[in-house]
Amino acid sequence: MNPTVVLVHGAMHTPWIFDPLRERLTALGIASRAVQLPSSNPDSAAAKGLTEDVAQVRAEIQGVEGPVVLAAHSYGGVPATWAAAEEDRVTELVYIAAFALEVGVSMREWMGGDFPPTWIQSADGLAVKAGDAEQSIFSGVDPVLTAEAVKRLNWQGMRAFTEKLGAAPTDVPLTYVVATEDPALPPALQEQWAARAAHSLRVPSGHSPHLSHADEVAALLAQAVARAER
Template identity: 30%
Template sequence: MSGRSRFLGVLALSAATALAVVATPAVAAQKQTKPTIVLVHGAFADSSSWNGVIPMLQAQGYPVVAVPNELRSVKGDAAEVAAALKSITGPIVLVGHSYGGSVISNAAEGNPNVKALVYVSAFAPEAGESAAALSAKFPGSTLGPALAKPVALPGGGNDLFIDQAKFHDQFAADVPAAQAALMAVGQRPITEAALNDPSANAAWKNIPSWFIYGTADKNIPPQAHAFMAQRAGSKETVAVDGASHVVMISHPDQVAKIIQNAAATATQ
């Protein structure tokens, strides 16, 4: 190879390397434009309730975090979720199931990174409203009779569980019986006080919201879901025909889809 050919080859290689160096940050920046999806579970469940939804979101390139929800009090639970949100850089789509809706309605308050709220069979309380009050606002909830004997807590108050024998029908009627039986054993209790805690904030007044719920929800009446969605000015409301309270387990594709719809607006 002549000296001129070698010189031209070095120039071409240098140019290609320079382009790669320039392109790499651009690709990285492009990947970072997707908002982080933060999932908050509800009462009588845990973060594994999102297991069907998480892979679908990750497959679309979304960073996903399922944060713990202690189910002790709206104020305390929201403070812990709010602390987790502060550790996340960039836009956030905050998703709550059931009582987790009360938590995200408070945790998002004052955090400019939270661009969208998604309520999955969840409470969206007004300031001063409790989960228990919203559930009783319309007929249809059969949660009370399905509860097991309360467990007295050492510091006062009670922990609430769903009776394992009634769990499948009450909580997850459209989930296979064997799976529901495991969920019943592993359910996380919620304090009676938490269900009666008045919400301090209603973040959905300032942050766009999306709603999805099942028409056969026995924990929160479907009428209550429709009422909360309309009141919040929901950008999209999906009522899944025949779905139970755990719509994210029985219909993870539809839940993932509405989360993606919300996320699509988070960076606009």
């Protein structure tokens, strides 16, 4: 079976965010699918947590025939890390400016216990949303695409940040895409995570390289697929 790229979006996003990247993968003859994480929801009360996200990523992997290249952006790196530890069909884990946390650490702990001051909390206290997404998440992205992406942002469930990472793979090769101009996730930290990876790529991008540098990210995923085929 040919490998499939399974894409995991970041906090507040939907699978739509990967449409430009998936178009390029299709043009390269590569099958892909994108997960909708339960932690991201237009209704703050319905937004779930990390454990539900992991279950959804695992279900997506199990729904694929053949090997899987699992690629995740930002927060999506957390459920993807856990899922890759549980699913032996994953041949490579690709972090796209994504969090590669240690087991036992939560996003909230990594953030120092607090959210960025520009984030908005829902009235029910169950979810958060970035208030400065144009600058923090979509810097360097085409303005028309940015406007559409901001319009589509959801609430992100609080438990996505408070639940701790339960597992990480020990035998799955890692690839890291470092966004060298990322205002949201410090590039120096991304470099630390990239140093542990078997393969890495640096792009002069803000926090969304899959949007601003979709060709380069697609080419990197094509290389991961080629390795899976071997």
